Amino acid sequence: MSVKLTEEMLTALPDARGHFGAFGGRFVSETLMDSLMTLEREYLRLKKDPEFQATFDKDLADYVGRPSPLYFAERLTRETGGAQIWLKREDLNHTGAHKVNNTIGQALLASFLGKKRIIAETGAGQHGVATATVCARLGLECHVFMGAEDVQRQSLNVYRMKLLGAHVHAVQSGSRTLKDAMNDAMRDWVTNVDDTFYIIGTVAGPHPYPLLVRDFQSVIGRETRSQSLEKTGKLPDALVACVGGGSNAIGMFYPFLTDESVQLYGVEAGGLGIETGQHAAPLCAGRPGVLHGNRTYLMEDDDGQIAATHSISAGLDYPGVGPEHSWLKDIGRANYVSVTDDEALDAFRMLTLVEGIMPALETAHAIAYAVKLAATMDKDQMVVINISGRGDKDIHTIAQLDGIEL
Amino acid sequence: MSRIEGVLQTLKGQGRKALIPFITAGDPHPDETVGLMHTMVDAGVDIIELGVPFSDPMADGPVIQLACERALKHGTSLRRVLAIVREFRQANDTTPVVLMGYLNPIEAMGYEAFADAAAAAGVDGVLTVDLPPEEADDVAPLFAGKGLDPIFLLAPTTTDERIRAIADHSSGYVYYVSFNGVTGAAKINVEEVAAKVAHIHELTALPVGVGFGIRDAETAAAVGRVSDGVIVGSVLVDTIARNQADIEELKRALTDLLNPMREALDSLAS
Numbered sequence: 001m002s003v004k005l006t007e008e009m010l011t012a013l014p015d016a017r018g019h020f021g022a023f024g025g026r027f028v029s030e031t032l033m034d035s036l037m038t039l040e041r042e043y044l045r046l047k048k049d050p051e052f053q054a055t056f057d058k059d060l061a062d063y064v065g066r067p068s069p070l071y072f073a074e075r076l077t078r079e080t081g082g083a084q085i086w087l088k089r090e091d092l093n094h095t096g097a098h099k100v101n102n103t104i105g106q107a108l109l110a111s112f113l114g115k116k117r118i119i120a121e122t123g124a125g126q127h128g129v130a131t132a133t134v135c136a137r138l139g140l141e142c143h144v145f146m147g148a149e150d151v152q153r154q155s156l157n158v159y160r161m162k163l164l165g166a167h168v169h170a171v172q173s174g175s176r177t178l179k180d181a182m183n184d185a186m187r188d189w190v191t192n193v194d195d196t197f198y199i200i201g202t203v204a205g206p207h208p209y210p211l212l213v214r215d216f217q218s219v220i221g222r223e224t225r226s227q228s229l230e231k232t233g234k235l236p237d238a239l240v241a242c243v244g245g246g247s248n249a250i251g252m253f254y255p256f257l258t259d260e261s262v263q264l265y266g267v268e269a270g271g272l273g274i275e276t277g278q279h280a281a282p283l284c285a286g287r288p289g290v291l292h293g294n295r296t297y298l299m300e301d302d303d304g305q306i307a308a309t310h311s312i313s314a315g316l317d318y319p320g321v322g323p324e325h326s327w328l329k330d331i332g333r334a335n336y337v338s339v340t341d342d343e344a345l346d347a348f349r350m351l352t353l354v355e356g357i358m359p360a361l362e363t364a365h366a367i368a369y370a371v372k373l374a375a376t377m378d379k380d381q382m383v384v385i386n387i388s389g390r391g392d393k394d395i396h397t398i399a400q401l402d403g404i405e406l
Numbered sequence: 407m408s409r410i411e412g413v414l415q416t417l418k419g420q421g422r423k424a425l426i427p428f429i430t431a432g433d434p435h436p437d438e439t440v441g442l443m444h445t446m447v448d449a450g451v452d453i454i455e456l457g458v459p460f461s462d463p464m465a466d467g468p469v470i471q472l473a474c475e476r477a478l479k480h481g482t483s484l485r486r487v488l489a490i491v492r493e494f495r496q497a498n499d500t501t502p503v504v505l506m507g508y509l510n511p512i513e514a515m516g517y518e519a520f521a522d523a524a525a526a527a528g529v530d531g532v533l534t535v536d537l538p539p540e541e542a543d544d545v546a547p548l549f550a551g552k553g554l555d556p557i558f559l560l561a562p563t564t565t566d567e568r569i570r571a572i573a574d575h576s577s578g579y580v581y582y583v584s585f586n587g588v589t590g591a592a593k594i595n596v597e598e599v600a601a602k603v604a605h606i607h608e609l610t611a612l613p614v615g616v617g618f619g620i621r622d623a624e625t626a627a628a629v630g631r632v633s634d635g636v637i638v639g640s641v642l643v644d645t646i647a648r649n650q651a652d653i654e655e656l657k658r659a660l661t662d663l664l665n666p667m668r669e670a671l672d673s674l675a676s
Contacts, residue, residue, distance in 0.1 A: 025540075027509060174462065
């Protein structure tokens with residue numbers, strides 16, 4: 001079942017209560033409702049404010065270094081023997097990932113709202129670093145919540161955040177990963193709601209977060225669209241992006257949703273294999289439920305308790321996903337697939353050796369699937385992979401697997 | 407008239423305030439919960455709020471988070487919680503029971519199936535922390551239609567417009583969260599609570615229960631003076647945690663906590 005999307009349909013979503021079809025919404029405790037409604041009102045106003053948009057665009061250009069290149073991976077294409085593979089180089093952004101597009105936008109919102117204290121959750125630490133970075137620049141107090149297990153496996157990013165002046169809170173509850181970091185960030189927010197702005201790092205959470213994060217990240221797809229037309233005279237045939245919460249994927253997909261000829265592939269973390277249950281692939285193997293303020297596909301047991309997840313990449317190790325992805329899955333506009341830890345590791349090594357580009361382990365999931373996909377396509381076709389982040393932060397994990405102590 | 411309305415009207419007629427304890431079902435073990443509920447009734451409580459354990463209790467502090475973990479470790483599913491209420495009802499058909507928890511276990515069971523099973527088990531009200539009235543257009547009437555009072559939270563940040571809208575969706579009572587924060591934090595400001603509750607009383611005829619930050623007879627009396635009832639949670643759950651190895655000792659400790667609160671509330675009676 002696939003629906004032809006029009007601009008009119010897209011501008012009507014999310015609806016006034018934040019729904020994308022059956023998904024999204026605002027499922028939070030009463031204390032937060034007023035703040036969320038104020039944020040929504042102010043964002044919808046600022047979205048149309050030329051001064052706000054000009055400031056955002058200027059920061060993306062001069063501070064982040066946009067536009068990021070669209071690079072033809074010639075040798076990878078030759079080795080794969082199928083469609084042309086192009087890379088959207090979000091790894092070249094300041095702080096090394098796509099996350100900063102969103103933190104620039106939300107920090108700007110926080111400034112317009114007069115909030116001086118910032119909180120954020122982080123998995124791999126990329127969003128935490130991107131948040132700490134904009135807080136340093138704007139002189140805002142910054143608290144980052146990070147699962148204790150992730151603090152350990154992403155120690156480099158923890159240290160980067162501390163150097164940037166952020167307070168990093170290691171979260172000991174639950175599975176001690178991204179979902180627990182988000183729980184504690186929500187607890188902090190409900191406690192300090194009067195003076196605190198919560199910069200959510202992905203397109204999940206209560207309305208209006210999925211909307212505003214998507215808007216801030218859509219610069220990725222807009223640039224890809226015009227760069228593709230400029231360099232090849234046509235639109236890509238397929239876009240591939242990894243999906244944890246799904247912010248880099250939605251940023252890439254959104255400006256192409258009405259272009260029927262462009263196939264969209266979101267790649268979830270298959271962990272040890274979907275059949276083992278040890279994965280983080282709610283769109284491939286979960287069902288709809290309510291967590292962290294929105295209705296979306298979740299990994300849960302029969303009693304509605306949230307399931308433990310597994311992925312080699314901390315940034316994908318999350319049992320939920322942004323509600324707009326759930327909607328795109330159900331209407332058949334985007335395809336959601338998964339690759340395993342091992343496939344992602346192979347892809348990490350391949351891109352590093354063949355193109356001299358070391359991707360984040362999250363991104364390596366997209367690469368692994370894109371290479372399989374490109375091999376089945378014609379040589380005159382074109383696949384774009386969103387290289388959402390660079391791999392420096394994962395060097396310790398890779399070295400450990402190689403039995404090397406750094 | 408629902409069991410909750412009946413109890414609250416009787417108390418009002420006597421000039422008394424409701425004492426409403428919260429414990430997490432299945433903590434320390436699902437086999438013990440019915441016994442703990444009877445102990446609390448014997449100590450003079452009026453309505454019992456029974457927590458449905460959830461893996462990700464975002465609105466709760468560490469005390470209730472740990473209670474959820476203990477209960478889930480022993481397999482306390484929503485169905486098991488309903489079985490607990492059914493067993494409690496065999497010996498008590500007067501004390502109202504309100505289930506309090508998060509939406510996802512109910513969503514997983516199915517709203518209609520849950521409402522039927524809860525009503526049949528003898529549940530009187532349902533309070534879902536992460537279900538604001540905006541998302542309850544279908545759920546609240548469904549619950550009400552089965553004889554379950556939909557109970558919603560009000561907070562210090564709730565605007566007048568929302569207080570009216572929330573009261574429209576509610577029956578039984580409304581639960582006023584005394585401060586911005588998670589359960590178990592200790593920063594209640596009685597003057598602020600008094601002002602806000604008086605204001606809520608101007609906007610709705612529903613009884614107002616106040617929870618968060620009530621930990622002893624003194625805070626219970628202070629808050630009881632300005633509201634229709636007090637909800638006591640984390641201090642009881644913490645007592646369960648500290649006495650989980652000895653259930654008889656635990657029951658004595660709960661009684662010792664609740665008795666002075668009951669006396670303090672009754673000393674307010676006009």
